[in-house]
Amino acid sequence: MNVLEQTEETLKQQIRDAVLRAGLASEEEIPEMVLEKPKDKRHGDFATNIAMQLARVAKKAPRQIAEELVNVFDRVKASVEKVEIAGPGFINFFMKEDFLGSIVPNILQEGEAYGRSRAGNNERVQVEFVSVNPTGDLHLGHARGAAFGDVLCNVFDAAGYRVEREYYINDAGNQIDNLALSIEARYLQALGQDVPMPEDGYFGEDITEIGKQLREEYGEQWVQKDREERLAFFKEYGLSYELGKIKEDLQAFKVHFDSWFSERSLYKENKIGETLEKIATYTYEKDGATWFRSTEFGDDKDRVLIKQDGTYTYLTPDIAYHKNKLDRGFDQIINVWGADHHGYIPRMRAAIQALGYPAEKFSVKIVQMVNLFADGEKVRMSKRTGKAVALRELIEEVGVDAVRYYFVMRSNDSQLDFDMDLARSESNDNPVFYVQYAHARICTMLKQAEGKGLSFDCDADVSLLTAEKETDLLKKLAAFPQVIADAARMQTPHKVTQYVFDLASLLHSFYNAEKVLDTDHLERTKARIALMQAVKITLANGLRVLGVTAPEKM
RNA sequence: GUCCCAGUAGCUCAGCUGGAUAGAGCAACAGCCUUCUAAGCUGUGGGUCGCAGGUUCGAAUCCUGCCUGGGACGCCA
Numbered sequence: 001m002n003v004l005e006q007t008e009e010t011l012k013q014q015i016r017d018a019v020l021r022a023g024l025a026s027e028e029e030i031p032e033m034v035l036e037k038p039k040d041k042r043h044g045d046f047a048t049n050i051a052m053q054l055a056r057v058a059k060k061a062p063r064q065i066a067e068e069l070v071n072v073f074d075r076v077k078a079s080v081e082k083v084e085i086a087g088p089g090f091i092n093f094f095m096k097e098d099f100l101g102s103i104v105p106n107i108l109q110e111g112e113a114y115g116r117s118r119a120g121n122n123e124r125v126q127v128e129f130v131s132v133n134p135t136g137d138l139h140l141g142h143a144r145g146a147a148f149g150d151v152l153c154n155v156f157d158a159a160g161y162r163v164e165r166e167y168y169i170n171d172a173g174n175q176i177d178n179l180a181l182s183i184e185a186r187y188l189q190a191l192g193q194d195v196p197m198p199e200d201g202y203f204g205e206d207i208t209e210i211g212k213q214l215r216e217e218y219g220e221q222w223v224q225k226d227r228e229e230r231l232a233f234f235k236e237y238g239l240s241y242e243l244g245k246i247k248e249d250l251q252a253f254k255v256h257f258d259s260w261f262s263e264r265s266l267y268k269e270n271k272i273g274e275t276l277e278k279i280a281t282y283t284y285e286k287d288g289a290t291w292f293r294s295t296e297f298g299d300d301k302d303r304v305l306i307k308q309d310g311t312y313t314y315l316t317p318d319i320a321y322h323k324n325k326l327d328r329g330f331d332q333i334i335n336v337w338g339a340d341h342h343g344y345i346p347r348m349r350a351a352i353q354a355l356g357y358p359a360e361k362f363s364v365k366i367v368q369m370v371n372l373f374a375d376g377e378k379v380r381m382s383k384r385t386g387k388a389v390a391l392r393e394l395i396e397e398v399g400v401d402a403v404r405y406y407f408v409m410r411s412n413d414s415q416l417d418f419d420m421d422l423a424r425s426e427s428n429d430n431p432v433f434y435v436q437y438a439h440a441r442i443c444t445m446l447k448q449a450e451g452k453g454l455s456f457d458c459d460a461d462v463s464l465l466t467a468e469k470e471t472d473l474l475k476k477l478a479a480f481p482q483v484i485a486d487a488a489r490m491q492t493p494h495k496v497t498q499y500v501f502d503l504a505s506l507l508h509s510f511y512n513a514e515k516v517l518d519t520d521h522l523e524r525t526k527a528r529i530a531l532m533q534a535v536k537i538t539l540a541n542g543l544r545v546l547g548v549t550a551p552e553k554m
Numbered sequence: 555g556u557c558c559c560a561g562u563a564g565c566u567c568a569g570c571u572g573g574a575u576a577g578a579g580c581a582a583c584a585g586c587c588u589u590c591u592a593a594g595c596u597g598u599g600g601g602u603c604g605c606a607g608g609u610u611c612g613a614a615u616c617c618u619g620c621c622u623g624g625g626a627c628g629c630c631a
Contacts, residue, residue, distance in 0.1 A: 039577090047574085049574095062611070088574075135631095303629095306629085314630070340625065344626090344631095369559095369624075413560075415560070415623095415625095429579080430593095433593055437594075498568065505578085511590080512592095512595040513596090515589075516590060554591080
């Protein structure tokens with residue numbers, strides 16, 4: 001707990017004591033104390049709405065309650081300078097002047113750890129994301145899921161959760177058979193044969209490339225072979241080719257996984273059979289298929305588990321997979337899915353309940369679609385036509401920093417317009433530059449300070465930081481750990497982009513208003529250097545959570 | 555028809571576990587570089603928070619209905 005949080009705790013306690021002393025409510029009647037930090041400075045450093053909340057219990061008007069409370073409030077103990085009652089009954093607290101400055105040495109001491117907290121109580125969280133079928137390139141839509149999932153994990157980590165990142169590899173089933181068929185067609189085409197692609201085949205350029213590669217390596221060798229053998233080989237060849245590319249792309253995007261879970265392993269270890277047995281009471285036979293009575297748990301309709309032809313639907317191994325995840329003892333398992341899969345949620349939740357697990361442990365974050373604009377036109381994204389812009393291409397043209405920042409800038413619930421031309425132009429409309437520039441600016445100042453022999457001094461008198469732009473910065477700096485904790489609790493990583501942007505904005509504003517390096521005011525200069533150091537650390541920590549670099553100069 | 559997401563400034567979006575005068579970026583307009591990086595700053599204008607009810611001291615926020623846009627409703631994955 002830092003100095004600021006202690007200040008806040010003490011204040012809450014003093015308010016509680018005052019309520020009791022004034023006889024406004026009993027211990028149990030006091031609602032959970034919420035201290036807000038008013039946006040408007042005229043409303044003080046902290047404000048509480050307790051008087052309004054107590055109106056019913058105390059059977060008095062909020063403003064009267066507030067007055068009685070303020071009369072017995074112990075200002076000295078709470079380090080409060082001034083208390084005001086305002087509006088419908090808000091109580092505004094103005095703290096003694098120097099309480100904010102203490103955050104600076106605090107940040108300097110914590111360094112890279114500033115912003116981290118124990119808010120998550122070491123809860124074990126697993127996030128499964130991306131999990132793209134190894135049948136084509138990662139493209140724009142996947143990139144959003146990748147950025148969102150990765151930053152969400154970073155946020156969890158910083159907020160004191162134990163987090164694991166996992167990728168589920170669909171290396172079994174229909175889509176992989178289809179991959180083999182598509183490769184076969186492209187291979188034969190590469191040899192000049194006029195064969196059609198399978199109707200549900202994969203039309204990406206990567207498949208054509210695989211076909212060519214096979215011709216280079218094996219010539220016509222595979223034409224004569226038994227078809228089953230050929231397809232089996234193409235399947236493995238394609239799988240490792242596609243998976244290799246996915247891994248490369250993710251690495252380039254700075255997204256790393258703790259584990260890669262193979263669907264095949266579920267077959268090998270008979271996990272699917274076990275799972276089916278476990279939910280047997282909720283299954284039945286109809287029309288030659290095996291059904292899961294998911295309607296019992298609120299799903300729209302029952303779902304097929306084993307098809308007429310004896311093979312599993314996609315759902316069946318997926319249930320086994322989720323059982324496996326829950327058996328690993330996570331407190332929470334979170335899936336990041338595209339909006340087109342939202343209809344899948346009720347059946348999976350039903351399956352988890354049928355397995356006897358609490359549904360609350362399972363949740364899905366839906367990431368809405370990305371609309372791509374290029375040459376002023378909306379580009380349709382489709383895996384089938386292979387027209388989508390690949391993540392790799394995007395990174396090359398725009399850069400990892402900008403792509404990551406852009407994709408977590410907005411709520412996952414909102415659709416995202418991604419303008420290729422704008423991103424490609426590297427114009428200053430891109431907010432990531434704005435934030436990075438703030439960091440680089442500070443680095444330059446600190447370097448110059450060093451050159452002038454004004455290197456950072458631990459004994460800086462931070463109580464000198466009382467200019468308006470300075471207190472604005474101090475307040476923002478102090479809020480950082482709570483921002484991270486909130487972003488984790490509410491699973492809203494975009495709050496972090498919002499935060500670094502706001503902090504950068506305050507820094508730029510301060511920079512233009514006040515001079516930092518001023519040999520005529522040595523003490524103030526020292527204090528400001530310390531402040532700059534604190535801002536730099538906080539910006540860098542925020543950017544690190546986003547997976548965006550913090551450049552020393554630009 | 556059912557379900558999910560969105561609807562807030564000209565545009566793109568924050569704000570949504572109820573709180574004070576609804577915010578930011580871009581665009582528009584007017585200023586600021588002999589001074590630590592002008593990729594920056596300062597100021598101005600711009601709003602029936604989709605519509606209609608309801609809940610209460612108080613609603614952009616919660617509830618109900620409707621409208622509009624996007625998505626999903628396979629023995630595909």
